Amino acid sequence: MSDRPMIGRLATAILVIALLYFAQSFFVPLAFALFVIALVWPLQAALQRRMPKLIALLITLSGTIFVIGAVGSLSAWGFGKLAQWLFLNAGRFQTIYRDWVAWLEEHGIAVVGPITDRFDVAWLLGFVQGIAGRLNSFTGFAVLVLIFVMLGLLEVDDFNARLRQPGVQPFGEKMLRANREIGHKLRRFMVVRSLASVLTGFVVWGFALLAGLELAAAWGAIALALNYIPFLGPLIATLFPTLFAIAQFESWQMAVIVFISLNIIQFVIGSYFEPLLSGASLKISPFAVIFAVFFWTFLWGLAGAFIGVPILIAFVIYCAQEPSSRWLAALLSAGAPAKTEDP
Template sequence: MPAPAPESHTVRVSLVILAVIAAGAALYWLRGILTPLALAVFLAVMIDGFARVLRSRLPVISEKAALALAIVLSVVLFGVSGLVIADNASTFVGQLVAYTPRLNNLIAQVAGLFGVEVPPTVSDLFAQLNVSAYLGDFAKGLQGFASDAFFILIYLGFIIASRSGFQRKVVGLFPHQAERKEALAAFRRIRDGVERYLWVQTVTGLMIAVASWIAMVAIGLDNAVFWAFLIFIASYIPVIGGAVGILAPPIFALIQFETFWPAVILLGVLQAIQFVVGNIILPRMQGDSLNMDPVVVLLSLAFWGMIWGMTGMFLSTPLTVMAMVILAQFDGSRWLAVLLSADGQPEKLRDHAAGSPDEPPKPAPRSSPSRKREPKD
């Protein structure tokens, strides 16, 4: 019987492309189920990294105590963040009502630039809009957010509770030690890449938020704490977050102040802050840790934003790092990982995660078929 013909490279590439399209369609159709799960996994990775940092700084505490302390501190931080947003958001809405005359004047100036003789007022604009429909959509959005938050917490609890069985599952899935080492190395690459991204974005986001807060306080902008907090949260979204941090406070400054100069000065200062942190500090901190092409960052932002909305934008970079690591494990899909990487070497993230920047971990030899051995834990 003649041997089957070897599978051609074109067939393999075509199968990979079809698989990516099918996976994208499945992610879009199941977004209602998968987005809370993805956020829960994201939070679990963050809490696990936080626990390991606490364990390294406080060697006297046990692993379970460090995990419990990380969960408590994370809940406290998220609770404080929610209170800050709720308190400042109500003050912000009240000030917008007080600035209605100034806003009418600003609309008249802008309309005059375009030759509009009778400019509309804020009341006219609200009258033309279907406010009840927008309020209904907003209420549905809040209801959906509350429902998603509930499911995220449930998923997070189960993920944390199932951590103890992860090693046994790996042993069951990969009985040979060499395969197990390779799977664990891939998991560490994903985990370390996400944690490194979180650390860099958090530190640089704090730098931008604090510097922006000082600039806003210096010119007397109202709700400087609220805007600084918004800039910090937006820093986790590539490209769009920086645009929000640069444009939103100056637009409000146009409403608050009688002249354009405070808004112009604030716009220039915020642009300078974003430029220094984004082009000098961020590359030095990040280095080649993520090893992702900048064009891929933009494309992943658009792709995940189209599939999962704001959640996808927030998780676009970690999800793409995970995809690059997984695709690099197989010969048929490695070319996709090469395209996603910055230098054509998707294994670089693996080498950093393994602890040796030059030499990847060497797998242990397989056991002989004639001598069966029990898998080591």
């Protein structure tokens, strides 16, 4: 009998995961909209104290569209330049790649065999063009997100008032407290992440110029955009320039230098600069972050890779609100989680 509640919870979790996967066309823009609302609500609230609510909403949405459009356009431009370069230099890249494969096979590295059957320049070109195409065609997704954001910003005051009603206590006050903390931490997370991304983009651009890498500005733009995705983004931003250094310089030594240098840049900024800015308030277990990134990537693809950590932050804060789930918040935190007093 004691196993039945556990089996029931497991079955419920499986059903929820299945729902999130099969209904992702609704839940993904909704998750992004809630994330954006948490980021821009202080601006909306400050503006609507000085002007009519609808005008404040228009200004807030205009600023949001500008920021999202700027980052999206920069990413699409970087990957577009990359795809164009690869298309023009595909023959040279393929020749060098085959020479390296032949050399490795001559030295008895058998693992190269399966790779040669699945990887070639055509596959790499398709991969890069696919990313650039997705970035260029996210207009419909962005419009749906902005519709949710607009409706949500109009509803925030009324929703908070309903949470303060006596009939929804003590859960209403707990949700208000959790929502305020989530908004604060998500805003700090994005400020820190944005500063680190901009710094990463400029440093990578400067290194590419010094190293003589072609498409230096594109590498900087790609590094800036991908740095918003923990672990997976910096990895891709490191591997791509290394592969293209092989084709450009036709030297494995230069490729190794590029690879090591880019990893040092990512390590210094990610392991020193970001923690210095974020302080103790955003400490989450690195394992939990990796799991969140891969789990939500599995469910929602590239969008899940970006939104996975904000969802984890919200989950940890909500778990910390209830005594029965604080053990989860403690396990998912990198240090002792902030104590939450019961009302």
